[in-house]
Amino acid sequence: MSEYLCLGGKVVHTLGNERYAPLNPASYVFNHCLNTCRLLLVFVSSFPPFPLSLLQGCRRTFFNMPQQKDIVKIAIQMPGAYPQLIQLDQKKPLTAVIKEVCDKWNLPGPDNYALQYADGIQTYITESNRIDIKNGSILRLTKAPGRCAEDLYKGIQSSDSGVRCDSLKLLADVSTDITFAQEFISRDGHSLLVKIVEDAHEAPLIMTHTLSAFMELMDHGIVSWENLSSVFIKKIASFVNAKVLDTSIQQVSLAILESMVLSSSSLFNEVKQEITLERLISHLQVTNQQLQTKAMALLMAMLLAGGEADRQELFEFLEKRNLRQYIHKNIIHSSSSVGDEMAHYLYVLQTVRLNHLEARMRTPLDSYNQEQRDMLHGLRQAAFEMESESGLSNERRRSLCAKEFKKLGFSNNSNPGLDLSRCPPGLLALDTMAYFASRYPDAYSRFVLENSSREDKHECPFARSSIQLTLILCEILRIGEPPSETGSDYHPIFFAQDRLLEELFCICIQLLNKTWKEMRATQEDFDKVMQVVREQITRTLSSKPTSLELFKNKVNALNYSEILKLRQTERLHQEETLSPPVLELKERLKPELLELIRQQRLNRLCHGTLFRKISSRRRQDKLWYCRLSPNHKVLHYGDVEEQTETPSIEALQEKIPVADIKNVVTGKDCPHMKENKGKQTKEVLDLAFSITYDVEEYSLNFIASSRTDFCLWTDGLSVLLGKEMSSESMHSELEILLSMEIKLRLLDLENVPIPDTAPPIPKPPSNFNFCYDFSQAEQ
Secondary structure (H helix, E strand, O other): OOEEEEEOOEEEEEOOOOOEEOOOOOOEEOOEOOOOOOEOOEEOOOOOOEEHHHHHHHHHHHHHOOOOOOEEEEEEEOOOOOOEEEEEEOOOOHHHHHHHHHHHOOOOOHHHEEEEEOOOOOOEOOOOOHHHOOOOOEEEEEEOHHHHHHHHHHHOOOOOHHHHHHHHHHHHHHOOOHHHHHHHHHOOHHHHHHHHHHHOOOOHHHHHHHHHHHHHHHOOOOOOHHHOOHHHHHHHHHHHHOOOOOHHHHHHHHHHHHHHHHHOHHHHHHHHHHOOHHHHHHHHOOOOHHHHHHHHHHHHHHHHHOOHHHHHHHHHHHHHOOHHHHHHHHHHOOOOOOOHHHHHHHHHHHHHHHHHHHHHHOOOOOOOOHHHHHHHHHHHHHHOOOOOOOOOOHHHHHHHHHHHHHHOOOOOOOOHHHHHOOOOOOHHHHHHHHHHHHHOHHHHHHHHHHHHOOOHHHOOOHHHHHHHHHHHHHHHOOOOOOOOOOOOOOOHHHHHOOOHHHHHHHHHHHHHHHHHHHHOOOHHHHHHHHHHHHHHHHHHHHOOOOOHHHHHHHHHHOOHHHHHHHHHHHHHHHOOOOOHHHHHHHHHHHHHHHHHHHHHHHHHHHHOEEEEEOOOOOOOOEEEEEEEOOOOOEEEEEEEOOOOOOOOHHHOOEEEEHHHEEEEEEHHHOHHHHHOOOOOOHHHHOOEEEEEEOOOOEEEEEEOOOHHHHHHHHHHHHHHOOOOOOOHHHHHHHHHHHHHHHHHHOHHHOOOOOOOOOOOOOOOOOOOOOOOOHHHHHO
């Protein structure tokens, strides 16, 4: 190890095996002061190289010292120069700050330089975003964005292919920064990229970098997608349509077309004309998952952007190409698991397809529509043996029809169309009944005839049950709800059947009849039976059955007695004895159990959580990780790559001292929710939370991946701030722990009734002269 002595204001050191880092002339040497426990800065005029560990210690102490509101303590570095530790005055113009930094390094032309973050996303520092600089940030002095844009603009026009390739690769990296993007676009650099694509003379690697850079530039929304020429669009489409081409080019081309389709209806129509759907489907049938996902993204964009006629046309094409069967066989049942992005697109496909039923669901039966009347009478004719009605009078015919409609379970047997006037489910209920009667005629007849032979109060009304069951299925499958931006809850069974709703209805209506008999239900129990059936369907679908047969077996195994057992088990977990002695015991146990939950929350924060960034133009395109230090004093966070396991604290470059955290806000009170007010769904609002720190001018914004993570983090942050935990998860866990502890403590009192009140304390005796005299007993 190196040893340091301070002699006459200068540092004397001895060399060891320590790693060395250079330090600027205003370096800091620290000595512990026993009285104040603070590190003192010693400025030296001449110095040796400093070990890296001492530089890090210097940085920690420097940044943790008290400071003014507008002063931020940061480090600035530049390759080949000694780092500077400065106190950045946020009120001082940025140009003046850069000039001072350049003067210390004797650099001419400060206008040619700019500051950017050295760690994580290397964003340029501007007057608009400088407020985001935190204590402890490491900045880098680099080329000004204008100078960098000019150099790259010249580089991509070089006659040397190597220079062009390197310039375009760097361009793709730095174009993620909006400040650079504005400078490059102001030089008409994006048009230069368009020309490279239109000419299509470059090698595949150069073309990939060109397309990637173009995509990053367009993502900022500075240039409208509608400004692109037809030649460019055709060229991008040709990359996708090509049978033999580098997959990297095709992936970026698919992403570009997706953005075009979602930007305007005119571009949607142009892309639709140029793209070959056969080739697009073929990209779904490859083993490359990234290419497969990008192809699915474009397909979903076309479904969402198109009108009803376009959507129907596309669905008909997909059905002809058996896309559903392919997804079920080669994506859902593939050896590798379905990725988050692909799961989202499968969810979107399911939602859009099921929402085709919304029109029928919201349309009541029209008694004057002959086709609908024929369907209604077809139910009656399929259930009962028809006698010739030609010789019957009109009154006799109406009476016979009314009688048979009553047996079918319609409430308004004289005018059964009134039963189907409620929306939802509207005509969808008539469709499901007609499908059941035509697809499974034996089961349909058995259901109707079996119930028509029972007593009136015990019969299960087919029509009334069917209407209510159709409504339940619409609610479970969320028909009519637009797809969520973050949803990924798809049903594998959807891709196993062409007509999922109708097939589910056919199974569940027979299940309903079975459950009705098991419950020995009467007409008064109708709502109870429907609640049980809803529970049977919901529990079975939550297990994600992959085929209709598997769903049928599982839902029939979940009979009424099993539902009662599950309810009883859940009730036992939730139920508490409400006698005052037990309630008093619970109150005494609460502090200990709350402390246990607090420790669990802090441990969870120390382990950390992976969060997704959701931008306005792209869905969940980046990941970042946040975790609490083991000493519970600092929050560390930073960007991470896909499929990264728990990163070390050292790998997370950004940090916030817990002592600086002022408040935790959730939902619509979060800064990032206020910025996009009206654009966020309730689902996203329920998962959003932010922490404000320093003087409540800064915030760190989160969107949890689940409600569980939301509760864990908001509780943990409340504990760090010394506040009470308030999430529903905390209340649920506290109740479970209390229930378990109470049951353990009352094991010895099993079958012993606990009185509501304690036994009365007897009155004191009239005197206390009841001492036993042992001396007399011994005689």
